[in-house]
Amino acid sequence: MLRGWVALFDAWSLALPTPAGAGPTIVAEVVEAVPQLLSLLHLSAGPVRLPALLDMLDQRVAELRTERCEVPYGQDPAADGAGSTGTASDAAGAPLAGLLGWALDALLAVGALMPPDGAPDGSHEGGHRGPEAQLTPLGNWSVWVKLEQICVAAQSTAGHIEQSAEAMLRGCARLTPGPARAEYRAWLAARSVGAAVEELLTVARGEDALLRGLAFEALRAVGAPAEPAVRTAADEPGLRPYALLWLVEHDGGDPETAPDVLTREESTWLWVDTAAAVADHGETQLLVRHLDSAVQGSVPRLLEEVRAVGHPRTVQVLVALAAAHPDPALAKAVRRAAFQVHTGGA
Template identity: 70%
Template sequence: MASRRTRPAPRPPEGTPPPAELARQARAVLADAVRIARWVADGAAPGTTPLAAQALERAAAALELSPDRIRTGWDRARLAGLIELHGDTARAGWRLRAWDRDDTAVLRGWVALFDAWSLIHPASPDIEATAVAEAVEAVPQVLSLLQLSAGPVTVPALLDLLGQRVAELHEERCEVPYGPQPLSDGDRTAPAAHPAELISRLLDWALEGLASVGALTLGAGHATLSPLGNWAVWVKLEQICVAAQSPAGNIEQSASDMLLGCARLTPGPARAEYRAWLAARPVGSAVAELLAVARGEDALLRGLAFEALRVVGAPAEPEVRAVLTEPPLRPYALLWLAEYEGADPDDAQEVLSREEATWLWVDTAAAVADHGETALLVRHLETAVQGTVPALLDEIRAVGHPRTVQVLVALAAAHPDPALAKAVRRAAFQVHTGGA
């Protein structure tokens, strides 16, 4: 494990343009998508998406683009994070707001598009989904060969590599490879697909898809990585190296196991662990997994999930905003959004209503009761926004947190003041029996 932690990150390939030039190229690839996103953000299509028939016609007329270019640009705007959908309503995404001033946001948007090349350019419907999935999984090796070659690579060389990688995937899964297979007991040869033809079609589709997002250029019988494509492959290699440097070795764990592994780390090492875990996953699936953990019963993991989401930053904003409607997650989401929008962490609590603050107090107390020391639970009493213990107990009963009884029982058992402990036990009994 130690050798993995010290693995150096790869250096950008020689001749890689500076970030400002790469961002200029990325803006050019996404020019139509940005125009469409801004048209939507300006309120030109209120209450509907541009793919609705009337909105599509208005967009084509207003932007002087063909309907096909509007559809393509719309898909790219969604995939690059330029527009967000809320039901049937579209609004500006965080990247669109930062588009003109933040080259990093532009490059991240293009990488999101690059990652979605197989959605931008769907495979022919007559190719089986399993074959398409295998080609997508094999494409990183094709891209690595293109980068290592530092120039044009012939289609036969790429075809050979893709075929080898697909065969390896079959072998790793203990599956029967493409092609005729001998049957036992003297039976005739099994019917077969045409592997060369299929692999050739998959390669053509992949190269066309990658070219459509600006990752490579196609010539007569060869392909070459574009500067953007060259840089993107380096970014992916860098992410793998960052993931390999996980200090606590949790990168291959589920979100819940990773968070538990970080529970006793100090903030700095915990953030390093979150970054390594996130670098090994697509950001969308990582955010979804963290929020799924936050919806669970363990209050400690709920709080830690939102700490990990702070490391994700802006790409998590739409998903965090969407959970504001979920009462157990709302206080955490409000604090996350307040800090994301620039509030000092010490002042962020002001965004919570009294009821939300009380709910959060009980949830945090539940985490301490389950995973912490009794002294911490007593100290936690001092953090309540209510000025007195009777007021706190009244409001705790009112918010209806599902762990209220357990928290009060644990607090009563831990508190050194007999009179206060008695009052807390009485409150726990009243909540348990539904009394006043």
Template identity: 60%
Template sequence: PGLVAEIVAAIPQLLSVMQLSDGPVTAAGLIDLLRQRITELRAERPTATADDIPPGPATIEQGELGELVRLLGWALDALAEVGALTLHARSRHPEHAKLTDLGAWAVWTKLEQICIAAQSPAGNIEQSAVAMLRGCAVLTPGPARAEYRAWLAARPTGPAVTELLEAARGEDALIRGLAFDALRAVGAPALAAVRAAADEPVLRPYALLWLADHEGGDPRDHTDTSAGVLTRAEATWLWVDTASAAHENGAERLLLDHLDSAPQPTVAELVDEIRDCGHPRTVQVLLALAAAHPDPAITKRVRRAAFQVHTGGA
């Protein structure tokens, strides 16, 4: 079992060499490469302690060579069966192997993913989605997108999308917005999951905007049309959520600028509709807005609304 695991771990490097060689590689060459790689893997193992199982030999011993050749043949046969390489044999013994176009494409794609992951500007590729997104909060859009791509390249797409959506379900509105920004870097593979997320009230406005952006439109331009757009109530909830993100992350000064993006034409209408939007951070947003607004009359109205939401009054 140990040798099988070592061969499985070594095969990607063999395929990379085959891709770079751009031609047939002899069976003898593959065996030699495999022996070298397994020796490297064994050298990288941590030193065994007294309680550990004693380590195996550091190099391929003569007695293992026959099994190594047999297992290499098994691996090459499996790759040939799925169309990744072609085997040329003589008397049922492989003479040389060559990657097919499909195999070369697969290796190149994996190498590209590794290169993207290695370019992580903030070094968050091994972090959870929440930790990665929190690290991206201090980056400008360009480096943040590079970080998203690096993080995504380091893990399977399906689980990555699931983890990003789970992060978006949390209480932090900033993380919610950043999670959907990261999902834009995923693109079409995230489509089904985002469509399903549109059924969740907390994610619905973000999901609808993501879907519209993916399909080449903006639902905020079509608020009177049917499904797939933001209603005024959804737009109000989203406004409160993004205002909450600014408030919770010390950017109260942005709240006044944020008023320009409100779906209501006046602050009075905004305040009236915010009271009924059902967002859990409504009171905090109203109080922050009251503290930031320079107009005493509006400040008084906003504080009154915050008190009414807090007490459940009309």
């Protein structure tokens, strides 16, 4: 239950519509700045006056713009109601104040802030109208969880935190499952959930089958917040088998019951994709042993269905399997199947 509430807390910016006239850039800046405001509220362990929060928001937005060089000093970003100076409050004072109110109202709506009457039940219907803000016990707990995750990220031993998802996954390919999961968690803790999930799925859509599997392993470390994106990914043929197995495990099922989850064609596609990962990154004997995991139960039936499944790596997988298999007759049959796929023959 608490885990589900953290997912709601992470999605606070979707709880209420943004103020009319607020441009997407300044809204994104405020969303990125809010964690620093929450940290102040957490560390203060009591009410914080709104002018202090607005001042911190002003400074943080100015820092973000300086870091990204998006709003040079003296420029007028009219789309966000900016003025003519380099500070955030001077450049967008009214929008920032309104957006602070929006953020506080949204945090109140998800139960992270105390209502003005001090009752931590989230029942206040008029939004945040008090002169100060204070976290609820749940809000304090969730911010503490986030700070702990940042500390975990800072202790990453493999040094993948600042790397792209692809580079991180390539590095984790050399690790055993336990240390790899620790790296996934550290990498995720240093990013917003939405951005991390999208980056992992982008890697999963690439040509490297090993990274595709590892991307979904990392998504298991995300848990519930990744579910909507994974459900959407299940509509993509190249990701569907991985997504369906992820969803089964997420719902408490056993991914070993793949024949009950995937169609025969999906299981065959996954077999080829896994074989491609082994062929590219594994040992030849591992590829030979991979034959035993096929649902078909016989090599002739497997070859027949592999030829029909249309995986883009089918030829390479069959050629590698033929070169690795110690049985000359079986290797010959596999090479023949590879040739037939390559030429489009029957």
